[in-house]
Structure formats: C-alpha cells, structure tokens
Amino acid sequence: MDLIIRPISRADRDSWEDLYTSYLDFYESKPIPSSTEILWNRLTSEAPEIQSFVAQCEGQVIGFVHFHYQISSWTHTWHCYLEDLFVSPLLRGIGAGTALIEEVKSAAINHKCSEMFWITRSGNETARKLYDSLASRGDFIRYEIMLHG
Secondary structure, X not given: OOEEEEXXXXXXXXXXXXXXXXXXXXXXXXXXXXXXXXXXXXXXXOOOOOXXXXXXXXXXXXXXXXXXXXXOOOOXXXXXXXXXXXXXXXXXXXOHHHHHHHXXXXXXHHOOEEEEEOOOOOOOHHHHHHHHHHOOOOOOOOOOOOOOO
C-alpha cells in the first residue's frame, strides 16, 4: 500500500469532514456546523492557527492529525499539543497512525519544541496500545471545568 503523509489542503474538505464526523462519533459527540467551519478555516488558512497532516493511501485520505504549538512557562522552548488523531477504522493497522504521529514529531522538532504531548480516554485501548509503543505515559492527571459562554 502506498501511504503518504502530507499537509492538509483545501481539496481535502469532503474527505476530512467525513473522517472528522467519524472521529466525533467515536467520542459520542455530534458536529456543530459552525464549529466545524471554524476548525476547517483554522486548519487551512494562509497562516493556520492549528496545523494538520493527512494520511493518504491509494489516493484516498484515510486519516488526519491536528496539532498546535504552545509557549511554555517552564522553558524557553515551545510545546507541541497533538489534539486530534483519527484513522478510518477500515484502514487501521497499516501504519497510518504511527506515520501521522512521527510527522507531527518531526514538525515539532523543526519548530524547536522541547515536548510533544497528547491525551486520550482511558478506555481507548486500541489507541493506547499504539501510544504506549511510541511514547511514555506521564504522571499528570487532567482536571476539567467546562465553561459555557
């Protein structure tokens, strides 16, 4: 199989949106059209606020990753937060998830980041198996306050 990892482009909109909807379904969430549009513009603007790569296999977009850089209050470097990663369930196991993470890692190194991190649900065992093979699990616990405004 011919697997290519490349930056997202405006031509990927339909494929990306199908995958993004599946990603939200996995997390038992529904897309909000206005939020999806904002995200798409953040990913594909001339100066993207959120970075993205897609995995393409045999000419078809089969996965995506979204990430962004954060200024660190502890160091003089940046941190890279890998926010979203999704590969079509029908095409998992061909290395697309690993390749997407490695591409983000390369981008983070080029951006002079000293750390790259991500989170997942504790019950997401399929993803955790991959993540455990690529990264160390930290000892921080995430706390959340949902803000509505």
